[in-house]
Amino acid sequence: MDTFALVVVIGVALGFTYTNGFHDSANAIATSVSTRALTPKVALTMAAVMNVIGAFIGSGVAKTVSSGIIDAPTGNRGLGVLFAALIGAVVWNLVTWYFGLPSSSSHALLGGLVGAALAGSATVHWNGVLDKVILPMIISPIVGLIVGYLVMVAILWLFRRTTNPHRTRRGFRAAQTVSAASMALGHGLQDAQKAMGVVVLALIIAGKDTGGGIPIWVKFVCALMMSLGTYAGGWRIMRTLGRKIIQLDPPQAFAAEVTSSSILYITSYIFKAPISTTHVITSAIMGVGATKRLKAVRWGVAKNIVLGWFITMPAAALVAALAYWCVQGAFG
Template sequence: MDTFGLVVVIGVALFFTYTNGFHDSANAIATSVSTRALTPRAALAMAAVMNLAGAFFGNGVATTVGKDIITTPSGKQGLIVLFAALVGAIAWNLATWYFGLPSSSTHALFGGMVGAALAGASTVHWRGVLDKVVIPMIVSPIIGLVVGYLVMLAVLWIFRRSNPHKAKRGFRIAQTVSAAAMALGHGLQDAQKTMGIVVMSLTIADVQQGSGIPIWVKFVCAAMLSLGTYAGGWRIMRTLGRKIIELDPPQGFAAEATASSILYTTAYVFQAPISTTHVITSAIMGVGATKRVKAVRWGVAKNIVMGWFITMPAAGLVAAVIYWPTHLVLD
């Protein structure tokens, strides 16, 4: 067993989870903060707690990450592949956070895994990549856009005779619930992805047999995600909460309700690791389009979507570049 390599990989995995937390904190709270339903610090604290809770609500996504994307050799070689994959994902997270671009930590991780596996001559399960990564990456934003549009139409019809000021006050309260649901879904999806990586590293190092997730792995991954969430990602928050469209409380509620329902469905029914960034961003676009199509700043949206498509190749390229010098030095 390569104890030092295992400790390094787990440490880097936890740092990835931390960057995932502050990179994606906007997903859970940007709409609530932008509509003034919650103060920024109250929203971050709530999101951190719900992220922590969501991590304990299932194992399906972690199993998919650990088994269906790549298979690495045991021992040092496999740990190097995971190390390079994580560094590639972290590099993309930090770059997109710096530019305030809501990109997917999920697909940065998968891109890193595939890039490192190819560089290290490990097995890539292309069927799993297609079924569990590529297809959900394309379909989930479309569903978010359409369902967000329909949910907002339903809200407008149901409350068409309500006093606008009273309705907005009510939706500010409702947004507390929808934001909590969104944060819970984020914990359910994103904490499990790192759990899958940690379990892979334990198996590669011959510390664990089988795909079960030890309770300490669940706790430390959830805790690091929560800490990252509480740190906040203000650059991305401004993009989601203001630059795509100016949201009001009913729109914020509709977007969060749409995105959280998609997160739960994909995690429990399909065990598919999808991007919280993709679904909340597309839901915001769909909700905003009910006001009028031009109300959505489609130029900003176009830049975001372009970033989605280059996430996996970019993270994979960085991971492959990281793999070679690491392999030469350590092997």
């Protein structure tokens, strides 16, 4: 049963990675598609490729997920905890995707881990949850909002004397190719590593790995599934990010993407914290939009998105706990 259970858990982890890809593909390309800097097909292809590259250029976030959040028991019981955690995350991803709500796949996974661990009487590292999950969840959107606003103010000041605004807009539309690629790279760096961390944790629980590093095959399959999911697209969420919060122009979109990708790199390499790409890009869009005028941002839509952020972890935790109680016999 151990080997079969391990295969099932890894399969569900890869399924979660696929849903993460199509759920969060909007993070990387919504702004570029909405400003027509890139066609949807080109944007998705570029994002898929950059997701794969991003998955291979770091490991700090994966180590945090595999060892800094929970300690699951060894054997089938521990694999049952991981299975339930992944079910909670996948269910929440599908629900929010259906309603076009840009919630966080990252916090759905982390909430699922905590909920399943509590249901399965596993150890939860509450200091790790606070330092690596809760505080970044609160701080990163605030930073995204402020930095996005400041970057956009800087752009407006630098180009305040332009005599050809149409030419400037064309230039920023071209620059979005680079900023969108940078955002997709950051998405791969952050989100693919979270799935890697879960797979490594499953291997440790099953006694197949010591946790000394991430096997190359784990990096490859997680990157591949993230890429396939990204290419499948997430049009419902893309419409929310690209049009419903604010109608972006190329300079605003460029500022939001530069802000978001910078935050993703800093948190991945310096803090090794699994932050939400959704939170960062959404708050950056709000920040750059506020430079136009406060009423330019549809704050009612923004309020619903933020409420979704706050309920993601407890909702995924609840689903994961219920899933654990349902499947514990199969993994007992």
